[in-house]
Amino acid sequence: GDSVTQMEGPVTLSEEACLTINCTYTATGYPSLFWYVQYPGEGLQLLLKATKADDKGSNKGFEATYRKETTSFHLEKGSVQVSDSAVYFCALRSPSGGYQKVTFGTGTKLQVIP
Amino acid sequence: DADVTQTPRNRITKTGKRIMLECSQTKGHDRMYWYRQDPGLGLRLIYYSFDVKDINKGEISDGYSVSRQAQAKFSLSLESAIPNQTALYFCATSGITDTQYFGPGTRLTVL
Numbered sequence: 181g182d183s184v185t186q187m188e189g190p191v192t193l194s195e196e197a198c199l200t201i202n203c204t205y206t207a208t209g210y211p212s213l214f215w216y217v218q219y220p221g222e223g224l225q226l227l228l229k230a231t232k233a234d235d236k237g238s239n240k241g242f243e244a245t246y247r248k249e250t251t252s253f254h255l256e257k258g259s260v261q262v263s264d265s266a267v268y269f270c271a272l273r274s275p276s277g278g279y280q281k282v283t284f285g286t287g288t289k290l291q292v293i294p
Numbered sequence: 295d296a297d298v299t300q301t302p303r304n305r306i307t308k309t310g311k312r313i314m315l316e317c318s319q320t321k322g323h324d325r326m327y328w329y330r331q332d333p334g335l336g337l338r339l340i341y342y343s344f345d346v347k348d349i350n351k352g353e354i355s356d357g358y359s360v361s362r363q364a365q366a367k368f369s370l371s372l373e374s375a376i377p378n379q380t381a382l383y384f385c386a387t388s389g390i391t392d393t394q395y396f397g398p399g400t401r402l403t404v405l
């Protein structure tokens with residue numbers, strides 16, 4: 181079945197450091213890939229997405245590239261801010277089958293310190 | 295106003311009690327979902343509904359039931375709560391795109 185594996189957290193970085201959160205997936209066909217972010221006390225919200233191979237999703241300085249050859253969708257940001265502290269979820273939506281189920285990773289907590 | 299609202303936001307109950315969690319949305323979406331979030335397990339799908347007459351079990355539906363009262367309302371019930379149902383519960387909606395929109399969550403504690 182479909183699965184998403186993302187790096188264990190928590191990740192602690194100093195402000196202005198570079199961020200990479202790894203995400204790899206297993207799926208049949210050509211899934212759509214997502215990064216969702218959950219700020220403290222809130223629900224998840226879409227951060228960025230990519231729907232086909234080599235697409236790059238970007239938003240708020242974050243970006244991720246759909247790499248089909250390595251089945252990866254790593255999240256990157258060149259300079260993190262304290263306000264980026266949150267839990268980040270990688271997810272995929274498989275096109276196969278009648279119900280296009282969304283599968284979430286376990287989440288990676290990011291803490292940015294001043 | 296929030297597009298997806300959940301009530302209550304926090305609830306503490308005892309084993310064996312019946313609990314209902316409610317979700318309302320103003321996005322006009324047909325598709326609604328209930329997830330639970332547990333530390334280290336991410337989000338797991340409990341039930342989903344593609345319209346008022348369509349209800350489907352997710353991966354962990356045992357011990358739960360749902361009701362889709364209207365396009366905008368989707369309730370989750372625990373008929374007889376047990377401690378391992380202590381979790382954070384999220385309602386979500388989606389429309390014609392594949393983006394899901396989440397409510398703020400309900401933190402449920404079963405003693």
